[in-house]
Amino acid sequence: MTDVAAPSVSSPSRLRIGVLGSGGIATIPEGVLPNLHHIADKVQVVSIADVMVERAQRAAATYGIPNVYATLDELLAGEEVDAVINLTPIPAHAQTALTIVGAGKHLVVEKPIATTLEDADRIIETAKQNGVTVIVAPPDMLYRPYREAQRLVRQGAIGRVAFARVRSSHQGPGGGPEGWPFDPSWFYQEGSGPLFDMGVYGIHEITGILGPARRVSAFAGITDPIRTVRGDNEYTGLEMPVTTPDMNLFMLDFGDSTFAVIDGSYNVHASLSPKVELFGRQGAMGIINPSGPDLQLYRTDVAPGMDGWVQPKSDGWLADPRRDALRRALLVDHLADVVLHGAEPVLTAEHARHALEIMIAVGTSAREGRVVELTTTF
The missing domain is CATH 3.40.50.720 (NAD(P)-binding Rossmann-like Domain)
Structure with missing residues (x-):
């Protein structure tokens, strides 16, 4: 850094x-x-x-x-x-x-x-x-679950990490029944899109936990050329041309056979999976769970011949009142x-630059059908 x-x-x-x-x-x-x-x-x-x-x-x-x-x-x-x-x-x-x-x-x-x-x-x-x-x-790497996950991974709590799955999408601005308070059409134009808007979260999270990535391989495309704003306000029914990919799926190579798959799209209306899942040689970890604690840890050999989920002594061990208050x-x-x-x-700006290089590499990889080497670090 x-x-x-x-x-x-x-x-x-x-x-x-x-x-x-x-x-x-x-x-x-x-x-x-x-x-x-x-x-x-x-x-x-x-x-x-x-x-x-x-x-x-x-x-x-x-x-x-x-x-x-x-x-x-x-x-x-x-x-x-x-x-x-x-x-x-x-x-x-x-x-x-x-x-x-x-x-x-x-x-x-x-x-x-x-x-x-x-x-x-x-x-x-x-x-x-x-x-x-x-x-x-x-701000995600300031959140206690991510800081604790980073610490546990670096201490070898789940062994050498083999791969991760990162969910970094939603239904898109104007895509939900609650409506959207402003004209959301610019989110679907060149210079914006779900990669810069949403994929950036997952990129920061997984690189914050595992460190800088080395290579990128990606697919991207436009699922619908026109989107219509849902909800019940002045923008309901607005038709929005989509001129930048609204679907991005990509893989990061961290070296040493450690990979992460990340989605950055406007096509996820709901999910029951954790925001981030990490799978290591001696366990697994789930971070930000829709129907459970914000951090879950599974360990091999928690007792002789027994694997299982490790439960904290208190449900409040990852309470983050400052995050909840400040947003x-x-x-x-x-x-x-x-x-x-x-x-x-x-x-840091250096971490943000590395995330930006990954996002740019996603576009290059998807267009040219090749793996893109990364040059920045943090």
């Missing part, structure tokens, strides 16, 4: 935060702004910007944010901030992130960090030059801990 240099900004008792983007990830109940009050001792939101100024004004009124701007440049030129939380749509991540770190501000950016490796490299290098920290979604604001909490208290960064 490569850390950025020490921050160039002063060390305030609280980070002054600017928020770029006031859409869903900023304002939904599990989003950033509704949950920042839990860490009011660490951060203070002083500014918000959105090209849809009226939407930013509504968010500012709801969450007591004193300054509202129409652009990132206005935000950076306005009230002094130590960090910016970048909640823009996927195609805008790279340029806005580069502008933020170029201005010497710490950064939290939604996934993926960019859509090209060249842009990811520029963000990382500029952040290093300006001595600022970059934290990149998703997406956990990313901001992690930035504050790194900048203010010197915590070890977990959600």
Whole structure:
């Protein structure tokens, strides 16, 4: 893991935060702004910007944010901030992130960090030059079940890992009966899609547990050229052209005959399987189970001649109240801990760049019908 240099900004008792983007990830109940009050001792939101100024004004009124701007440049030129939380749509991540770190501000950016490796490299290098920290979604490797799974695997709890299955899909924005609060059509266009939107979670999770991957082999395609928004709101019935693959299935090779199969699609309406399953020579592990504990461990020879599931002493051994309270604001909490208290960064830009290379390799492998070698690490 490569850390950025020490921050160039002063060390305030609280980070002054600017928020770029006031859409869903900023304002939904599990989003950033509704949950920042839990860490009011660490951060203070002083500014918000959105090209849809009226939407930013509504968010500012709801969450007591004193300054509202129409652009990132206005935000950076306005009230002094130590960090910016970048909640823009996927195609805008790279340029806005580069502008933020170029201005010497710490950064939290939604996934993926960019859509090209060249842009990811520029963000990382500029952040290093300006001595600022970059934290990149998703937050999953901060969750206790994943941290514990990483520890158990590295300690050999299930022996040498042979393969993993990773579920990283859902039914697609606008694909559920609950509707979708915004126009979801951009999710199905070039520059977005389920790989960048959903597959990125599974990639971060399995590489966070097993380490960097070495090779990628993939299939991808468009299942339906037109999708129709379900639900009961103003977007119900909207027909959305699909111009990027909405189905991706790929395999990662970690070396030493260790493989992982990951789905990244908008074709999973429901599943009863764990989010991640790991199979080793001496056991197995399930992480985030729909109808069970968030971490399950199966061991060979738990007693002479006997294999079985290992039960924890307490059902609360993996309780994660901070995750449950903060939800997406956990990313901001992690930035504050790194900048203010010197915590070890977990959600690094280098890890995000490796995940991005995997996503790009998925597209290359599917189009060209070949295995793609990876070059980045973290």
